Amino acid sequence: SSSSSSSAASRLSSLQRHLRPSHSRSNNKGAGFIKVSPEVSEALSNGNAVVALESTIISHGMPYPQNLETAKEVEANVREKGAVPATIAILDGIPCVGLSIEELARLANLGPRAQKTARRDIAHLVATRGNGATTVSATMFIASLVGISVFVTGGIGGVHRHGEHTMDISSDLTELGRTPVAVISAGVKSILDIPRTLEYLETQGVCVAAYKTNEFPAFFTETSGCKAPSRVDSPEDCARLIDANMKLKLGTGILIAVPIPREHSASGSLIESAIQKALKEARDKNITGNAETPFLLARVNELTGGASLSSNIALVKNNARVGAEIAVALTQLRD
Numbered sequence: 001s002s003s004s005s006s007s008a009a010s011r012l013s014s015l016q017r018h019l020r021p022s023h024s025r026s027n028n029k030g031a032g033f034i035k036v037s038p039e040v041s042e043a044l045s046n047g048n049a050v051v052a053l054e055s056t057i058i059s060h061g062m063p064y065p066q067n068l069e070t071a072k073e074v075e076a077n078v079r080e081k082g083a084v085p086a087t088i089a090i091l092d093g094i095p096c097v098g099l100s101i102e103e104l105a106r107l108a109n110l111g112p113r114a115q116k117t118a119r120r121d122i123a124h125l126v127a128t129r130g131n132g133a134t135t136v137s138a139t140m141f142i143a144s145l146v147g148i149s150v151f152v153t154g155g156i157g158g159v160h161r162h163g164e165h166t167m168d169i170s171s172d173l174t175e176l177g178r179t180p181v182a183v184i185s186a187g188v189k190s191i192l193d194i195p196r197t198l199e200y201l202e203t204q205g206v207c208v209a210a211y212k213t214n215e216f217p218a219f220f221t222e223t224s225g226c227k228a229p230s231r232v233d234s235p236e237d238c239a240r241l242i243d244a245n246m247k248l249k250l251g252t253g254i255l256i257a258v259p260i261p262r263e264h265s266a267s268g269s270l271i272e273s274a275i276q277k278a279l280k281e282a283r284d285k286n287i288t289g290n291a292e293t294p295f296l297l298a299r300v301n302e303l304t305g306g307a308s309l310s311s312n313i314a315l316v317k318n319n320a321r322v323g324a325e326i327a328v329a330l331t332q333l334r335d
């Protein structure tokens with residue numbers, strides 16, 4: 001296997017050797033601090049394609065049972081394209097990379113009772129042995145620890161509307177500025193301030209590339225009115241970009257924005273009026289901080305009568321296929 005895959009493997013085994021929390025030493029001898037599923041561990045050791053998946057989308061992003069159904073289908077989409085899915089979550093205080101069907105079901109059933117876990121929350125979840133569903137920032141961090149360089153999600157967090165006053169800027173953006181993982185998403189939802197999100201990503205030094213388009217997509221719709229800073233046209237283009245970022249040791253992440261497939265794009269005006277209503281409700285109810293995004297996602301879904309949910313599911317599955325193709329192209333580049 002190539003040098004990059006063996007470095008992922010050695011990173012993994014040194015982590016498992018050195019990072020054992022004190023509670024696992026006393027009552028759970030031998031358990032690594034991070035639990036990597038056998039399948040993911042083997043793929044990483046052999047330099048095979050692995051795609052990380054987040055879990056807040058399961059717990060807080062979609063209602064039960066569509067969340068479980070979607071989580072399983074997304075994993076199947078990754079496999080169809082020849083990569084191994086690695087859904088990441090914190091279960092009983094253990095960061096887990098690659099979940100069993102039972103673990104996926106547990107998380108989906110917990111729903112919002114699992115703690116939404118961004119980077120700032122990871123240490124507390126581990127210390128208190130809690131159950132956490134990882135957001136983009138926490139998932140990137142854990143993926144990078146074990147040497148996974150491609151991560152698929154639906155949409156990332158960003159600068160909230162009025163963020164210039166509230167300073168509510170998702171830690172997803174700062175994580176992209178400090179962790180070398182490529183995130184495949186459908187862009188940024190218009191519940192957020194898209195132009196300021198792109199400004200902030202520029203400040204953080206994040207390479208943002210739109211897939212087969214010049215426009216930065218807006219999750220439910222193919223266009224946002226914002227031009228993407230760069231463009232990629234194939235999985236191989238993306239693999240070369242990830243490889244260059246790695247060789248340069250830039251240390252920053254990459255955001256690859258894949259527009260929702262046209263046949264699934266929701267009516268922009270339908271979604272926009274639901275978003276306006278949901279934003280007003282959030283302000284009236286004084287919903288702020290990390291509760292704001294889950295509230296808006298759920299309200300937009302209710303207000304559009306499920307239209308936004310089916311678009312959401314379709315685009316995540318599309319991202320999973322593209323992300324897996326990118327992960328496979330990356331292993332071919334390194335062979």
Ligand code: PSU
Pocket residue numbers: 054056057060061118134135136137154155156157158169170171172189289290291292293297
């Ligand atoms: N946007 C979506 N669906 C999601 C999220 C965002 O369309 O599920 C989740 C992701 O886990 C993302 C998080 O990382 O919300 C961002 O939360 P916040 O805005 O609180 O940083």
Ligand code: MN
Pocket residue numbers: 168169170171289290
């Ligand atoms: Mn926030």
